[in-house]
Amino acid sequence: MITLYHAANTRSLRVLWLLNELGLEFELKTLPFTPDALKDPAYLKLNPFGRVPALVDGDTGLFESGAILEYLLATYGKGRLMPDTDSAQYGVYLQWFHFAEATLMPPLSAIAQHTVIRPEDERIPAVAEDGAKKVAEMLAVIEDTLSDKPYLLGDKFTAADIMMGYSLHLANLFGILPNFPNLTAYWTRLQDRDACKAALATT
Known part of the structure; x- marks a missing residue:
């Protein structure tokens, strides 16, 4: 189990x-x-x-x-939610899968630390502001990526979208996501999935 x-x-x-x-x-x-x-x-x-x-x-x-x-x-998984390893899309899948955590999460975490998690006397507003600026710069790139497709790899939903979805969940909580219409629509699509709804219902 x-x-x-x-x-x-x-x-x-x-x-x-x-x-x-x-x-x-x-x-x-x-x-x-x-x-x-x-x-x-x-x-x-x-x-x-x-x-x-x-x-x-x-x-x-x-x-x-x-x-x-x-x-x-x-x-x-039995091959579900990811491209075949010999597929041309596999590298792109890995790129976005790891970008969501390795690159996008650090500034999101900085915002969380300095607006919510740390005691008020330990928060540094400038750190949160810098994090928000960096997040917005990154989201602008993903906004363009999603201008002509529903998911990161095109028409197919993958685990890379799950990795990215959580990061966008935080960006939405921090009020940054609404500035990006393609990403907002993308996050809405992700939330419409029954599995995502069930996960969010526990938070």
């Missing part, structure tokens, strides 16, 4: 969404996004960094949302 450790509005949303898309049976353990919960010794055995997500599948335990998605696709 797969067990997912999840907290609302965190990267674990990606994993929850994919589990729903693949129709897998799993146990969901929802944690409060607090230091007490995430630094609990029992949880630190699952994720020693005290972050979410963490996933346990039999004897396999792992963390990092992107790694978990790749594991689930390789183990249970």
Whole structure:
């Protein structure tokens, strides 16, 4: 049995969404996004960094949302939600899959840290403002990419859209996404998927 450790509005949303898309049976353990919960010794055995997500599948335990998605696709995907590895689209798929976390998430995280997560006396408004500027610059590029197609790889929804979708969820919460009509329409399409609706309903 797969067990997912999840907290609302965190990267674990990606994993929850994919589990729903693949129709897998799993146990969901929802944690409060607090230091007490995430630094609990029992949880630190699952994720020693005290972050979410963490996933346990039999004897396999792992963390990092992107790694978990790749594991689930390789183990249970049966070729779904990703192009064939010998496809011309595979490289583009990997590009957007990893861009969503490696490039887009750091400035989004900076906004979160300095507007929501840190105590008010530790927040630096200039850091949040710089993060918002960087996010807007990146979203402008993706806005152009989606000017003539419904998903990152064209007509086909893939796990790269799940990775990107969570990042856009944060951009929307921070009030940045509405400035980009193509991305707003894209995020609306993603939210219309039953698997995404179910994942968001837990946040």
